[in-house]
Amino acid sequence: PSRIRELLDPLPEPLSKHFADEEGPDGLYDGLRAIRPALDSELGSLRGEHRSVLKAVEALRQQLRELDQQEATEDRQERLGRIKEEISAYMELVRSHERTETRLVADTYYLEEGGSG
Secondary structure, eight states, rough: OHHHHHHHHTTTTHHHHHHHHHHSSSSSHHHHHHHHHHHHHHHHHHHHHHHHHHHHHHHHHHHHHHHHHSSSSHHHHHHHHHHHHHHHHHHHHHHHHHHHHHHHHHHHOHHHOTTOO
């Protein structure tokens, strides 16, 4: 649990900054929307995912703090197991989010020039 906490504790600050940079004026989302206005709905969903990612990391940090207060029992091990499962789900949420952003960037900025000659 202490190693997991070491990895999770610093995350909220850089994640918040990263998300603010993407969403802010002249950020990634403004650039994508300028080229493809039809992305507005999808970008709105990604903004919502930003909030979900931050809430999830805070919830995991809180669960680890509570686990620290619990005595070493079988229940504590079960709880740690559930936390690890939630961390795996959290990581998949982040990976899925990043895949979507990467796809939008690729579809917006990279044009296939082949086949014209």
